[in-house]
Amino acid sequence: MTTMRPVTLCFSGLDPSGGAGLQADIEAIASLGGHATVVCTALTVQDSQQVYDFALVDTALLLAQAKAVLADFQVASVKIGMLGSRAVVDAIFALLAEHPHIPVVLDPVLSANAGGNLAHDDLRDALLAVLPQTAVITPNSLELRRLAACDNDAAAIAKLSASGAQAIWVTGGHEPGDQIMNRLYVHGDLALTTQQARLHGEFHGSGCTLAATLAAAMARGMTLTDAVPWTERYVRQALEHADRPRSTGQFIPNRLAHLHTAAACIQGLYAITNANLGDTLLTQVRQALIGGARIVQYRDKSNDAAKRWREASALRLLCSEFSATFLINDDAALAHAVAADGVHLGQQDGAVAHARALLGRHAVIGVTCHNDLALARSAVAAGANYLAFGAMFASRTKPHASLCSMETLQAARAEFSLPIVAIGGISHDTIAPVRAAGANAIALISELWRGDDTLAHAQRLTQEIYRP
Ligand SMILES: Cc1ncc(COP(=O)(O)OP(=O)(O)O)c(N)n1
Numbered sequence: 001m002t003t004m005r006p007v008t009l010c011f012s013g014l015d016p017s018g019g020a021g022l023q024a025d026i027e028a029i030a031s032l033g034g035h036a037t038v039v040c041t042a043l044t045v046q047d048s049q050q051v052y053d054f055a056l057v058d059t060a061l062l063l064a065q066a067k068a069v070l071a072d073f074q075v076a077s078v079k080i081g082m083l084g085s086r087a088v089v090d091a092i093f094a095l096l097a098e099h100p101h102i103p104v105v106l107d108p109v110l111s112a113n114a115g116g117n118l119a120h121d122d123l124r125d126a127l128l129a130v131l132p133q134t135a136v137i138t139p140n141s142l143e144l145r146r147l148a149a150c151d152n153d154a155a156a157i158a159k160l161s162a163s164g165a166q167a168i169w170v171t172g173g174h175e176p177g178d179q180i181m182n183r184l185y186v187h188g189d190l191a192l193t194t195q196q197a198r199l200h201g202e203f204h205g206s207g208c209t210l211a212a213t214l215a216a217a218m219a220r221g222m223t224l225t226d227a228v229p230w231t232e233r234y235v236r237q238a239l240e241h242a243d244r245p246r247s248t249g250q251f252i253p254n255r256l257a258h259l260h261t262a263a264a265c266i267q268g269l270y271a272i273t274n275a276n277l278g279d280t281l282l283t284q285v286r287q288a289l290i291g292g293a294r295i296v297q298y299r300d301k302s303n304d305a306a307k308r309w310r311e312a313s314a315l316r317l318l319c320s321e322f323s324a325t326f327l328i329n330d331d332a333a334l335a336h337a338v339a340a341d342g343v344h345l346g347q348q349d350g351a352v353a354h355a356r357a358l359l360g361r362h363a364v365i366g367v368t369c370h371n372d373l374a375l376a377r378s379a380v381a382a383g384a385n386y387l388a389f390g391a392m393f394a395s396r397t398k399p400h401a402s403l404c405s406m407e408t409l410q411a412a413r414a415e416f417s418l419p420i421v422a423i424g425g426i427s428h429d430t431i432a433p434v435r436a437a438g439a440n441a442i443a444l445i446s447e448l449w450r451g452d453d454t455l456a457h458a459q460r461l462t463q464e465i466y467r468p
């Protein structure tokens, strides 16, 4: 039996800054559930500031790369980025002519966003000649006019459509104004217009990310009108979470941002440490992680700052080993000191805004809401990333905790899109109703650490959490 994610064959240049080119393709396609096979068309010299130089890969070598992939994989879409010269265009499109059923997304890369040429002079005419072989091209408005050698968009669309372009998705980020308009033309006619607020700054590799995402969507068999908004949502998120390596120059899109959102992190078995684990803390937490815990909260109410720092630092490393989310209870300063992923705050543990200022925009901040939707609304307004409700049942760890009803949990699920954590007195047998009421993650203390085989126990609890 063979299994394979939808495969996209990418022809792009290598950008050592990691913002654009092949890395953009791989990150975007992989994070959307596809598999990127990559043919390197050029080695470029660039950073987040500008392009300095490039060297095209030998055409025969490039074709050999592509043939190896095409012979071995069922390629479901092709994404074409930097080609650089007529010789490369001609070679690649001659090969693609042997695979006419594979949709081709062409990003007509002529120059870089930050300035700097990425093509020989003969590229423009060569691209015009192969337009009939493309399913869609994705120029920004500057590339559109340059490719068509027209000074207005309408004339450029008409010319490229007459040259055989079936669909043209023009992005408007280079036009003035605080709103960006993107337009999809099919056979020369306007088929879809979308609008979004402009993000501040310049983004390195935004066009590559967009074209690769669109190709990933087409590899899944999506229609263009479905694929365009899907692509825009993903690209927008990558740009909203972009980082800037220096105070000048461009932002580098964060195409993996969604993997680190609270929605992705706050799911499954949420292990909270117990002070009575003593010297076995690390070994027991390791067992819980092997058994499937996805979140670990360090909860230690002692005043021993040195011990708290030592244990939290060790747990930080341990959780990284398992790509698990590591949070600190109560103490944003300790979370900062040990580079935890975030903090859990009770109603007496300080403001979300204070923790956010200290830990940054990517930190996961959870807030205790007891049995009270009004507390949850305040937490959402303050910028919390998840909401914790409890105690769901009488808790051995916190016998005096007030109870939260299943109705509150259900109402919270209906009202809030943030992940919901249920806590307090939950056992193996009560996981199912709590999950059914809408909890994304199940936080446990006594039930998790009560036996002498934490690994097996965590496995059973994890299985119960994910039981369909
Ligand atoms: C996931 C989770 N939910 C709730 C709590 C309780 O926080 P808080 O009300 O601040 O009580 P303490 O845990 O600090 O005693 C939690 N820790 N984790």
Ligand SMILES: Cc1nc(C(=O)O)sc1CCOP(=O)(O)O
Pocket: 368, 370, 389, 390, 391, 392, 394, 395, 396, 397, 398, 401, 402, 423, 424, 425, 426, 443, 444, 445, 446, 447
């Ligand atoms: C730490 C905590 N907070 C609660 C709340 O209701 O906010 S209940 C609780 C204790 C959870 O431990 P156990 O799984 O042993 O009941």
Ligand SMILES: [Mg+2]
Pocket: 329, 330, 344, 345, 346, 347, 349
């Ligand atoms: Mg607290």
